[in-house]
Amino acid sequence: MSLRRIFALSRRHYYLYKGSWPRILELVYWPVMSLTLWGFLSLYLKQIHVDLPAVVPVFLGALILWDVLFRSQIGVCMAFLEEVWSRNLVGIFVSPLTPLEFVIGQLLVGVLRTLAATFAMVLLAALAYGFNIFTLGLPLVAFFANLIIMGWAIGLLVTGIVLRFGQGAESLAWAIIFFFQPISAVFYPVSALPQWLQPLSWATPAASVFEGMRALLNSGTFDTALFLRAVRLNGVYLVVGAAFFMLMFRLARRDGQLLTIGE
Amino acid sequence: MLQRQFLSELAFSSNGKESVMDKNARVVKVVNLTKRYRSTLAVNGLSFHIEPGEIFGLIGANGAGKTTTIAILLGLVTPTDGEITIFGLDPKRHRRKVLERMNFSSPYISLPHRLTVLQNLTVYADLYGVRNIRSRLDDLCGKLGISDLLKRHFGQLSSGQKTRVAIAKALINEPDLLLLDEPTASLDPDVAERVRSCLLSYREEKGAAILVSSHNMQEVERICDRMLILKQGKKMIEGTPASIISRYRTKDLESVFIEIARGEDN
Secondary structure, three states: OOHHHHHHHHHHHHHHHOOOHHHHHHHHHHHHHHHHHHHHHHHHHHHHHOOOHHHHHHHHHHHHHHHHHHHHHHHHHHHHHHHHOOOOHHHOOOOOOOHHHHHHHHHHHHHHHHHHHHHHHHHHHHHOOOOOOOHHHHHHHHHHHHHHHHHEEEEEEEEHHHHHHHHHHHHHHHOOOOOOOHHHHHOOOOOHHHHHHHHHHOOOOOHHHHHHHHHHHHHHHHHHHHHHHHHHHHHHHHHHHHHHHHHHHHHHHHHHHHHOOOO | HHHHHHHHHHHHHHOOOOOOOOOOOOEEEEEEEEEEEEEEEEEEEEEEEEEOOOOEEEEEEEOOHHHHHHHHHHOOOOOOEEEEOOEEEEEOOOHHHHHHHHEEEEEOOOOOOOEEEHHHHHHHHHHOOOOHHHHHHHHHHHHHHHHHOOOOOOOOOOHHHHHHHHHHHHHHHOOOOOEEEOOOOOOOHHHHHHHHHHHHHHHHHOEEEEEEEOOOOOHHHHHOOEEEEEEEEEEEEEEOHHHHHHHHOOOOHHHHHHHOOOOOOO
């Protein structure tokens, strides 16, 4: 494995963002807009004394963490789609870059995009709503890491689908994560879901992360069992996502789809 | 013959790269290559080889199997059957080693439009592990006459300029094997001639082998040492352009091409 080749891919995206203000704007626009909306809603709920513990931290914390998951997933997909849109994928695949290096490069770009968007949200939450997410302390790193990894896994799944089925499937890059939102218990506990849906919810690493965040905000304790559950599930998700991508890559080579993608 | 031998020696010593191949090995050896897409036979039992320092033409009508063959050599498509060795190595097992010494250009692929020429070439120089990127780019861009384009976005260039930049990308790692899919398609005669001259001088300088797919028979006649004509994935004839013309008793390669394409191949 060559770090130089992996960083070459990251550098390619750095150049792209450096020279494109609409892309930089897009990176922070949606996170900031949704935080603004949810911030006002949280303040309103607080004003009318809704019987919810720590209403502002719970909502804004959940929103920021949800966005980490979403940005991580979309970041991986965008790193791939940018190559498809610029018809550069063949050039990359015939270079000595291995598929594994390509995947790692994509994940790295996903993380960098996530950090940029999260920084904007964290700053706005602190300045506008007095919510400092860093009060969550060290467990915040565990939450972030788990959500980023889950985003990677879903991103790889979508990338594999686009690789195999072409650009017609690219809208999945934006849509697929919203399949996970209702069952990830982002803004409400898993127990709020219908009984039959709860096992599905617990099968997502995100549900454990959001339950863990609420436990920390409400009782001040970090639930190690929830954390380990998320880690185990993420292990499975990541292996499945990577294996799916590699399988789709192999099938795309067999059927000559690497040549026609982007046309 | 002596020139070929000299070029062959050069091919193995250029760039100071560590050579892992057998000195006597052919650059490319393809035996009984077959590619089937469901009911379509895109490449049908194709065999050929390319010697070091040779410019080899892969010719055929649209859909004859040229692009599929090139894509198989590049590892973009997996063959259904057959054997390939590149630099004496099995490209499936030695993918990175083989690709480090190859490069590819085609009008059907592009470079990111929002990146400048310099940024694009730097990224590819990193992907190919080029040492002394700055001096390599100075040398290459000077030869191709694109030094004044380095700070411009790729998307702002004319098609002739884009082709020269794409050729620069294809030569960035000083490949021992260069695969070019229609390198002069859609270029005006002046730019096309510059590209051909550049390829010929690169071959002279580095002793590289070049595989060219083209529809321009005059170009093939001018630059190719040997060529192969494909029809429906099958080899129809292989040889030097002169020997093929004489075998078909026609005035030029274009007539041979038309005769084969229309089915009057014998």
